[in-house]
Amino acid sequence: MEVADKVSEYVILDINPEPWAVGTTFTRRTAGKVVSGMAPNQKVKDYKSAVQEALKPQIQTPVFSADAEWEVELLFWRQIERWTVDGKVKTGNYADATNLQKSTEDALQGLLFGNDRSVKRISSHVVAQGLDVEPMIYIRVQRYSQTNFLHQIAHAERAGRNQLAERALAKKSTNDWGPQK
Secondary structure (H helix, E strand, O other): OOOOOEEEEEEOOOOOOOOOOOOEEEEEEEEEEEEEEEEEHHHHHHHHHHHHHHHHHOOOOOOOOOOOEEEEEEEEEEOOOOOEEEOOEEOOOOOOOOHHHHHHHHHOOOOOOOOOOHEEEEEEEEEEEEOOOOEEEEEEEEEEEHHHHHHHHHHHHHHHHHHHHHHHHHHHHHOOOOOOO
């Protein structure tokens, strides 16, 4: 199969997902001017490298044509870190799906899709997170189809309207619409 003809791909990585985080800010004087900037977050940088190293043997690089539009699904199983400092046990923070998605999407850029601007639809789900969770990331990338997406929206809207109508009928029969203003 030609690289440009590839329609979908999925991979499973045995890596602990790392949420995106802001890097270290700095200010310095250069040639009489004050310059501010931000260095990349080292944990996120290391995570991106680990994802790319684990992914490269599983795929043909590049997998997809650079000009195509993509849909991405991410599932995360994240192990929370625990360490000891001065005899006190510290526990890492739980991550949100948005920041896990951002760091992972950045790591996939150039490997599973050309640029993250070509991702038209993305979903992420934190399946499990905790001290005893076995870390893993499931990644599915497929060509984006606006027609299929619009059909899904129409189906969801019909289902939502039906549910709303059923609730409205139930409320009407009991005359219980909540507080009146």
